[in-house]
Amino acid sequence: MTETDVADIREDVRWPGAVVVGGGVTGLLTAFELDRRGCATLVLERGTLCSGQTGQCHGWLHRGGIFPDASAEHVDRLDRGARRWMEMIAGLGAAGPVLGCDVGGLTEETLDAVTAAWQRLGLTHRRVGTGGAGCAWLVESPERAIVPLTALQAIIAGSTVILRTAEAVSLLPGRRTSRAEALLIRAGQRMFRLYADAFVLANGSGITSVLPDSDLASRITSRLSFMLVVRSSQVGDRGFAVPAQEALGLFGVPRADGRHQYLLISNFLSYALTADVTYSRLNWLAGIRPTLERFLLDVWKDDDALWGIYPAIKVEPTRPIALGVSSMALLTTRFENVCAGVPGKLVLAPLLAERLADAVAPYVRQSVGCPPPLALVHGLPAAQWGPEEWEVTPLVRRATLFDEGGCP
C-alpha cells in the first residue's frame, strides 16, 4: 500500500458555502450569522453540540459590574454583547430561559464600584435588602444569565444551518496558495476531504491543532478552573454573584431538570493548564469553601444536598497581564478564506460571530433561495445536542467532596 492508496480511501464532499468547525457558542452564532446573510453553512462538531466550553459555563452575561478592574472600553464591549444576546433571544418569541440575577456584598465601597459600571451604561438596579446570611447589601442587578444550550438550540432552530458530527484534522491549501481549498475531516472511522468556499475555526482549545500558522497558536491560551454543581431544594430561581473584591468573584447560576434544582458555582480562581488537576481541584475547593459557608449558607447546610465538581477549561486571548475582563481574539490566517476566533467570555460571542462572518462572507457564494440539499453531506452523521457538563457530573455528599471524613 502506498501513500497514494491511503489518500484514495478518503472521500470527497463538496459544500457550496461556508464550513464552521466547532458546535459551541461561537461556531453556532457564526453559522447563524452567515445563514442570515444568505450563505449555506455547515457546522462540524466532533462531540455533541454545546458540550465543550459552552456546556461547562454557567451562562452569566457579564456587563462589567462584577469585575473591579474592568476598563470603560471593556464595559462598553460587554454591554454590546449582552444587548446582542437579548435581541437574539427576544427575536425568538418564546423568550427562552433568561434568568434574573442578584449581586450582593459586604462593603458600601464594593457596592459603589459595582453600580458605577451599570450607571455609566444607564442601567438600573434595585436594592433589595441584605439577602439573608452573608451579605450586607443585595441588589437586583441588570445582569442576566442564560442556559446557553437551550438558547442556542432555539436560535439555530430558526435557521437553515446544517449540523453534522465530524472532527477537523487539517486544512488543505488550494491551487491558489492564498486560499484553503478543503478541510480534511474524520467522521467515525471515515476520512473526508470537505471542499468549501470558506472555513471558520471556532473549536476553542482545538483551534491550535487545525490552525495553518503555528505562530497564531501563541495568541490564545487556556486556563483551568472548576465548577461546583449542587443539587439542593434550597436553590432558588435567580442567579447570584459576589464581586471579586470580596469573594474572588463567586457566581451561582441555577439549572433545573424537571425533578431537581441545581446550582452551578464558580469563582475567578484558575490555574495553568499544565498544573496537576488533582491538586488544583483540592486547592480550588479549599479556596471556595469559606465563601460558600458565608454567602450560600442555606445550600451549604442542606444535609440532603448532593455536590459535584468538574474542570472547566477557559480559552482566551493571550494577555501580558491578566487584568480586566478577558476580551475576544480574532485570528486571521495566511489563508484569506479561513478565520478563527475565541470569544473569551460568553457574552462576547455574538460580537465575535459578526466579525468572523464579516471576515469570511466575501469568499462565500450566496445560496439562491433554497438551502443546499442534505444529500451533499449524507456521509456525515447528524450532530446531537448536549448534555451540559453538570448533567453528567456525578454528585456525592458534601462530606465526600470536601474530604470532611479525612483520608481513608
Added chain:
Amino acid sequence: MRVAIVADGPAQAEVDCSRNPLVLAGGLRELGHDVRLLVVEDAPPARGGTVPEAPDPDAVVPLAPARAGHGLASLAVPPDVVLSVGLSAPIAAAVLAESLGVPLVVSLPAAFFGSCPPAHGYGRLVCRHLPCSCLVVECDRHRLAAQALGADPHRVFVVPPGIRLDGYGDPRSADADRDESRGVAADPLRVLFDASRTSAEEQRFLEGVLTRLARERRRNIRTVVRVAAANGSGAGSAAELWRDRPDTLVVASDDGAKIANLFAGSDLVVIPSATADESVTALRAMAAGRPLVAADCPSIRDVVSTARYGVLARPGWTDEWIDKLDYLIAERAVRLHIGRSARARVETAFSLPQTLQQLDDRLVAVTATWRYDVVGQPAMD
C-alpha cells in the same frame, strides 16, 4: 508492503484489542499487507504461562534474540519494515532490521510506562539508542515519558490502542427499552466487575463497597464478576471472595464474543484497580456503551479523559465510591448520557480499524522516507 512483526508473544487476555500481536497482524493483513509474525522465544511468557496457539501457526516464527539475524532464514522475502510489539521484542527486532537493512518501527507497550516499568537503563536503550525510525506510543503521557527517556521528539508518534467493535453492535438502538425496566425489584441493575487483572486487595475493597451500598443505600443490584478462564491471576481469589454473595454471579470466560456479551448485558462497569493496567477493560465498557466507575489512575485517565466518558473515583476512598455508584445507579439519564458519549468516543478514537489505519499510515510514511544507500549505510530523508 511486507511487514515483519517481532512480538513478545500474543497476550491471551486481549483477544479483541490491537495490543495483541495476532490481532495486529490479522488487521494489517486485511489492509493488504504481507505480514510475518515472529515471536521472541525467551520473552516473558504470556499470561497463563504458555504462549497460546496462533490461528495461523505457519505465520508465527520463533525467534531467539541472540540469533535474531538468523531469523532471516525464515523470511523467504525480506520485509519492507520491521515492527516491534512488546516489552522484550525491540532488541531482537533491531538486530533483525539492521541485518536486513530495513527500517524499524518500535511500538512501545503500555507496560513500558506502567506501574512496574522496565529498568531505567533499558528504557533509555530502547527510546534513545536503538536504531529505530520511529517510536509508536499509545497516548500523550507515554510520548512525554519516552521523550524523557531520551527519544527524539520528532520520531515519537501516538497511535491509540484500538478495540474490535463488532461484538458490541450499536448499543444506542436497544438502550432505552432495556434500561427502562432495570432497578425495579424483579430486574436488578447489573454491575459488571472484570476481576481478571485485579489484585485480591482491590477486590476486597470493591466487595466492601458493594456490601455497604446494598446495606446503607438499599440498592437493588446484581454483581457479575468476570474471571479469566485460563488460570488468570484473579480467578482463584475472585471465586473464593465472591462465592458467598447471593447477589453475585462469577463468570469465567476468555472468549472475545462472550466478553463482549458480558459488557453489553451490564448496566454499569466498575474498575477498582489502580495498580494493573485496566485500560482495555475501560475500552470494552465504553465500546458497549456502558458507564463505568473506575479508579482514578493514569492508565484509566488516558482513556477516560473527561467525566463525559466515565466516572473516576480515588482508589481506596470508600465513601466516594459508594456515593458515585449510588448516584449512577439512581440516575438513569446520567448513565445513558455517559454510555452514549463513551461509545462515540471509542468509535472515533479507539476502534481497531482506526488504530490499524494510523499504524498503516505510519509504516507507509517510514518506508517511503527510508533509503538504504549503495555503500550500505542507512540514511533517513
